[in-house]
Structure formats: C-alpha cells, structure tokens
Amino acid sequence: MTAAPDTPVRGVEVAVYQVPTDLPEADGTLRWDATTAVVVRARAGGRTGTGWTYADAATAAVVRGLLAGVVEGRSALHPQGATHAMARAARNAGVPGLVAMAISAVDVALWDLKARLLDLPLAALLGTVRQDSPVYASGGFTTYDDARTREQLAGWLDRGFDRVKVKIGESWGGAEGRDLARTRLAREVVGDGVDLLVDANGGYTAKQAVRVGRELDDLGVVWFEEPVSSEDLAGLRLVRRTLDCDVAAGEYGARIEDFAALCGTGAVDCLQVDASRCGGVTEWLRAAAVAAGHGLEVSAHCVPTLHAHLGPATPNLRHLEWFHDHERVEARLFDGAPEPRSGRVRPDPGAPGLGVTLREADVAELRIG
Ligand SMILES: [Mg+2]
Numbered sequence: 001m002t003a004a005p006d007t008p009v010r011g012v013e014v015a016v017y018q019v020p021t022d023l024p025e026a027d028g029t030l031r032w033d034a035t036t037a038v039v040v041r042a043r044a045g046g047r048t049g050t051g052w053t054y055a056d057a058a059t060a061a062v063v064r065g066l067l068a069g070v071v072e073g074r075s076a077l078h079p080q081g082a083t084h085a086m087a088r089a090a091r092n093a094g095v096p097g098l099v100a101m102a103i104s105a106v107d108v109a110l111w112d113l114k115a116r117l118l119d120l121p122l123a124a125l126l127g128t129v130r131q132d133s134p135v136y137a138s139g140g141f142t143t144y145d146d147a148r149t150r151e152q153l154a155g156w157l158d159r160g161f162d163r164v165k166v167k168i169g170e171s172w173g174g175a176e177g178r179d180l181a182r183t184r185l186a187r188e189v190v191g192d193g194v195d196l197l198v199d200a201n202g203g204y205t206a207k208q209a210v211r212v213g214r215e216l217d218d219l220g221v222v223w224f225e226e227p228v229s230s231e232d233l234a235g236l237r238l239v240r241r242t243l244d245c246d247v248a249a250g251e252y253g254a255r256i257e258d259f260a261a262l263c264g265t266g267a268v269d270c271l272q273v274d275a276s277r278c279g280g281v282t283e284w285l286r287a288a289a290v291a292a293g294h295g296l297e298v299s300a301h302c303v304p305t306l307h308a309h310l311g312p313a314t315p316n317l318r319h320l321e322w323f324h325d326h327e328r329v330e331a332r333l334f335d336g337a338p339e340p341r342s343g344r345v346r347p348d349p350g351a352p353g354l355g356v357t358l359r360e361a362d363v364a365e366l367r368i369g
Contacts, residue, residue, distance in 0.1 A: 007117060049111070236267035276302070
C-alpha cells in the first residue's frame with residue numbers, strides 16, 4: 001500500500017549515542033576514543049524513517065531547536081522541499097559544519113521515511129544504474145602498532161577486500177619516517193594485487209606532501225587523500241599536478257559551492273562526498289552532478305550503511321569507504337546493516353528504506369543525549 005501524496009511528517013525526534021572504539025584511534029590531525037552518532041527519526045503514515053550523522057552531541061540541539069519545527073507538517077513525499085526549507089531557516093546559525101550535519105541527519109531520515117512509505121529500498125526509490133558498489137576497507141590508524149596494523153589488513157584480505165586505506169600524516173606531518181614505514185608495511189601485507197590508499201587528513205604542508213608523495217608513488221599508492229588541508233586548493237593542485245597518485249578531498253564539503261570549488265579549480269582527481277555532512281541524500285545527488293560536470297568521479301566518505309544505497313544510484317561513483325569505526329557502530333546500533341562481499345556491497349533488495357532498524361532497547365546504555 002502506498003501513502004497518500006499529502007501524508008504529513010508528524011514527529012521529528014533525535015537521540016545521541018556514543019560507542020567506544022575497540023582501541024585508541026588517531027589519524028594525522030585528530031585523536032579519539034569514542035564515536036558519537038546523532039540519530040534522527042521522523043514519522044508519517046505509520047512508518048518511521050531513520051537518519052544519522054557522526055557529529056558532536058550539540059548537533060541534536062540544532063535538530064530539536066531549529067529544524068524539527070520546519071519539517072513537521074510538511075509532506076513526507078518531498079524531502080527536497082524540507083531540506084531546502086531547513087537550509088533557509090538556518091541562515092543566521094550558519095549552515096556549514098554542525099548545522100549542515102543536523103540538516104543531513106534529518107534529510108536522510110526523510111528519504112528513509114519516503115522509501116518506507118512507498119515500500120521501496122532507498123536505492124530503488126532513487127533509481128539505480130547498477131546493483132552494487134565497489135568498496136574499500138579503511139582504518140590503519142596512526143595509534144596502531146605494527147602487529148595491529150598487520151592484523152587489520154590481513155583481516156580485510158580474508159573478507160575479500162581488494163582496496164585498503166591507512167592513515168598517514170601522523171602528528172601534523174611530524175612523523176614522515178613512520179608514515180612511510182607504515183605504508184611499506186601495508187604494501188608488504190596486502191601484496192601488489194590490492195589497491196593501496198592513504199589519507200593524511202590535511203597533516204602535511206604542500207611541499208612536504210610532494211616529497212612524501214614521491215615515495216608513495218614508488219610504493220604504488222593509488223590515492224592520496226587530503227595531502228594538505230582541503231581548504232588549501234592551491235596546495236591540493238600542486239600535489240595533484242606533481243604526483244602520479246590521485247588526489248582526493250571533499251569530506252567536509254557542506255555547500256554545493258564547496259564541491260564546485262574543489263572540482264572547478266583542478267584540486268582533486270576524485271571528489272569525496274559525505275551525505276551525512278553535506279545536506280543528506282538531497283545534496284549528495286547534486287554534489288555528484290557537479291563532479292560529473294567536471295568529468296570526475298565521486299567517492300563516498302564513511303557512513304557505509306547510508307552510502308550503500310546512494311552508490312548504485314550514482315553513475316559516476318568510484319567507490320564507498322568501509323570505515324572500521326562506522327562499520328562497528330552501525331552493526332551495534334542497527335539491525336540489518338549490510339556486509340560487503342568480494343570488495344562490493346549490495347543493499348538488500350527486499351528491505352524498504354535504508355534496510356536498518358535502530359536497536360533502541362539494546363543500545364539504551366549507549367545513549368548520552
Ligand atoms: Mg579522510
């Protein structure tokens with residue numbers, strides 16, 4: 001049974017969960033020991049849609065105080081309209097960053113809700129160009145010792161991943177020798193038949209990234225993510241023009257102008273987009289179109305369960321990131337989280353929406369807001 005066209009969104013609720021990491025984690029420029037998920041639920045026509053973002057707990061106050069009232073009462077069949085209205089309502093709060101993450105979580109909940117009202121998987125609601133998406137395994141934290149790094153990489157190979165990513169740029173670029181030693185270790189463990197990706201999280205200066213990058217090229221690294229800050233477009237362009245490996249950035253993009261700038265200035269070989277940060281499913285589709293207009297592919301940043309549905313609907317998709325943290329968190333918070341096979345993931349064609357259900361009673365102990 002499908003919903004009436006004017007089914008209104010009845011209630012928008014938000015909860016905050018915090019899941020400890022299995023080991024202390026750091027990349028080049030940040031350290032953490034827990035991951036916070038801000039989970040939004042929206043109801044209409046007897047169905048519940050769920051969306052989430054990995055953001056500070058303060059994001060929940062933005063959903064409650066600024067966004068819920070904008071969305072409630074609007075038709076559940078037009079998430080784009082709600083998201084446009086949320087962005088306008090948030091003008092004085094400033095949209096990039098935390099507010100964009102709040103809008104994203106609500107937008108995703110509304111898309112999940114619409115798909116459930118129409119009894120379709122979200123991927124099918126969007127319309128697909130393929131059934132599944134290539135994925136890469138991601139972790140390799142700078143806090144890991146060599147034994148743990150080896151164990152994680154070998155575990156990914158056992159699960160059939162054929163692309164892996166490790167973190168470099170340790171201590172804001174202050175540990176180049178260890179960065180390269182860990183990259184060599186990764187190459188040794190995975191062999192030559194597996195794509196090796198690295199992410200410096202903006203830890204290097206531009207010329208430093210070029211020097212490190214020449215050695216990464218020698219190791220056959222195919223992807224150098226945020227060699228410098230993603231706000232340093234000239235630095236990204238210098239690294240991109242100098243090295244063989246692809247340069248990628250975009251995970252902090254929150255406005256369509258951010259993606260247009262990364263693509264239009266020749267700063268990236270592949271645009272990263274995170275639907276849980278950029279304005280949800282609505283803005284993912286537009287960001288992917290911006291990249292396509294520049295002849296570029298997109299790669300999804302983190303949030304694997306969400307992006308598993310967006311990948312098949314994106315013609316210029318390169319791959320999705322299967323991030324160690326988020327895979328753990330999504331398996332803990334939700335029933336129905338997908339599992340990749342042979343380096344690809346396919347959303348469940350028989351499950352409506354995003355195919356996942358919050359395990360509310362089981363995760364009550366993790367709730368912090
Ligand atoms: Mg990154």
